[in-house]
Amino acid sequence: MRPPRKLRQARERDVDVVVIGGGVNGTGVARDAAMRGLRVALFERNDLAFGASGNSSGMIHGGVRYLRTDPEVTQTSCRDSGHIQAIAPHLLFRIPFLLPFPSRKSWLFPLVDAYFEAYDRYQPLKRGKPHTRLTPDELRELEPGIVGDLCGGISFDEWGIDGARLCTANAVDARERGAKLFVGVTVERVERGPDGEVEAVRYRDRHDGRVGRLTTASVVNATGAWAPITASLGDVAPTAARVRPGKGIHVVFDRRLTNYAVMSETIDGRSIFIEPWQNMSVIGTTDDDYYGDLDDVVANSEEVRYLVEGLAKVFPAIRQGRIIGTTAGVRPTLYEYGKLEDELSREHAIVDHAEHGADGMYSMLGGKLASFRLFAQEMVDVLARRFDLSRTCTTHLTALPGGDEEVDAFRLSGELDIDAIAARRLVYRHGSRAWRIGEQMKRDPRQRRTVCVCEPVLEAEVRYVIEHEMARSVSAVSRRTRLGLGACGGMRCVARCGTLLAEQRGMSPLAGMRDAMQFMTRQARTRVCGLGPQQARQEALCIAQLRSQIGIVAKPSLAAVPERLPVDGDSETEVTTMSPAREAGAPQDGGQGD
């Protein structure tokens, strides 16, 4: 079949569409567009799921919160939550919620009950259970840690997901369907033709500095909170792709501290929650206007305390929990002036920048994790019209990588002779593709070695995500596998992960170690803002271990420097070998070397 005329014209370009942004929207668009036969290139400046997608609450919830203001959002969220369950069943886990209700507000209880009854109508869309009304005793029986003068409670049903895995699955699928993925590569300029139409993008690899140019017939700006910056790269006014960036943080505790997710209210009356999430507990979330650097968003101790104090109101034992980390991301909420953060709409919108003179350029603004697929579908529908493409979206019918069949973790564990928990985690993250990682272990039994003990993560998986899932740094491996995010803070595994990274990618071992130390330094910043006594002790031990093993260095460089060494014990000779960095004339940084 001949491609449609408009598409044939576009085929003079390298690709039909350049997607900028490797979050859930960008990877979702890349997948959908590739499935409909478009030639796609995706650019991600940092790493897949680096921003809001990888730092969300880890839920594809139905948006019960939005029922009052945006019932549309609730309905589409619920429907799409159902679709995600169908295409990636391995990534989902049920999170039942409890909403304790204080006696002082008892007159409101029937209203809230009715509210959840309205929500129940949407639950079948996502295989959720209807809400139940609980007495105070029932509530305390389900969750003995709950305190306070309560008149009852409500239970309702949501689903948890690993946002980073979701992005990775979309990206891998897009690539397998022919899309070109550039991870760690930033677009520096969107070039426009004589009539203002999009012509090409210029890009630079942030790891090795290589630059390039790719011609394209259209550009999709799916960069979330970075959207105004990205628009400006194509000389479109940043205000044309304006969002209201809202920083949200989560506090991560060691272990599952509750059976259910529990809702609470902060001192200023905002709804927050604690949720058991995989092998940890997570409290979230804050929502504050953010004006800082988007590449370096971290939680601070004030935000951590705000959340802990808010949750302690109904679940005081949280004060004794052990904080092992925090996450922080910036929501790209639709722009509005003069509203409080929580009141902002979670709707999404597509801006066609033809109206700003940039034909072929589009910005995706707003949205939420649960409705990413629908948002991507709407975006690719626009592209399909542009290229006269008749193929319709099938992303809700086609399984994501690993989502095609169920895998028995015990069988995997038995067949590969690996720890059952490690096998279970592998199946969670990779679904049926866990067998591919298994094949690696069969070929090379040494890859059964545990790298990260806390999670646990095996060597085979580390190698797999570097080779097949575009992980280019230790932090990217961590994002894909949760390596180094446990209680030990990466003390045992980062150096090892660094050397594996170096080996897989043909880097020097020192470069791998340097990358590992960068990861450690950054991770430490996300932990120290929530330190408690136990974790403080662990941090001190971790520092001692790193000092002994690698050396905590002044600057993130371990470049070798020449040293006069005694040879044969008597004569001193100048050693002239230097690292490539030195040969290239990189400045000496007083770092360490031997």
Add this chain to the structure above:
Amino acid sequence: MTERIVFVVGAGAAGLAAAWAAARHGATVRLVDSGSGVSALVGGAADHRPWEEIARAVALRGQTPLAGELPAGVADFAADLDLWSLPLAEEPLLRLATEAGRLRTARGADSALLDWTQIPAGGRVILPRAIRSEWDAGSLARSLREDTYVRSRGLKLEVVDAKLFKLQGEERIAPADLALRHDEPQRLAWLEMRLGQLVAEAGASDAILLGPWLGVRSPVASVLSKNLGLVVGEVLSGVGGAAGLRFEFARERMLAKLGIELQLACVEAVEPVEDGYALSIEGRQPPEIADAVVLAIGGVAAGGVVYCAPETRAGRDAPDRGSRAFKLSLDAPVDLRAHGKRLDVTSSIHGPRMDDCAWPIDADPGLLEAVGVDCDPTGRVLPGLYAAGDAVGDAPRTVLEAVASGIRAAAAACLTEID
């Protein structure tokens, strides 16, 4: 004059050195310990100055310093402990390979560790492959081959396949457990046989580098080295390696010789009384009385200094009062300091802001490393009350500095009259 009673709290490197020195000064020594600290956890290297500092100096001056003098008594203590090899002042520093793949200098080291200066120039080092989580011979060799020292001395690293674990499941047990198994003579003979075959197959070699598996009670590494006619030794491992356990056994031997009993107990409070100090011990009455006390309870990593976050007071709406960010794990009339400043009450009821100050920045240690007891250079806080080792604020967190401070504190504790 009756014998002075010196009470040493903590039996890591600093506490043990203090007990040893106090016994030499003729004091009656009481030694209590309440669990594994850093000496028993992080192990293998016996540094005096932090090795990173030496590496920085090397980077500036381009020359590696010699081992250098040690503070008074340290060498004698080490000789009695019989655990570390310590080069003389005019000898070169040791070189150790770390599990992470670096070759670093050290003032001294657990004798089971492979000292790379012992390998002749141009020598051949064998790294056997094994499936253990702490051991990846391939990538270790790759990293070490890039090291300047290895290259300058023309050392050749070779990775070979080997079966070094006799029993099934041994690839998964803790390294210290595996090391313990090699204390059995039969098991050691088996390992020697395996390594002998390995060398026979691999051809003439000068050294074998292994993981932290070489015995705990007995000098397995030196036996193997002697019998095989080449240098056999361990890599410098981290937490959970065998070196910590070896320290504990060496301590047991030393205390037996000195006739000091190590009591496992938790000291809750040290209080000045008329003729010395009263120590309240958990579950015991009445308090014990001592003429002098040495606090060798470790820093934050060991649990001697505790970070007190206000959040952890469960069930309360707000802390009772403003607090200091750190305290000792026992009640004692001491102040804490970090970075040369005495720690004050934090000006937030919700505790200090740890965001930027907890982790080390550049060459400066972070708060977690620096915090400790505010004392004079001998470790004296009050007449008769001393701090030693990592419990001392701003002291370098190294083993030999801990030993030196233990010896200093004990000497002062035995000589000072209490007013």
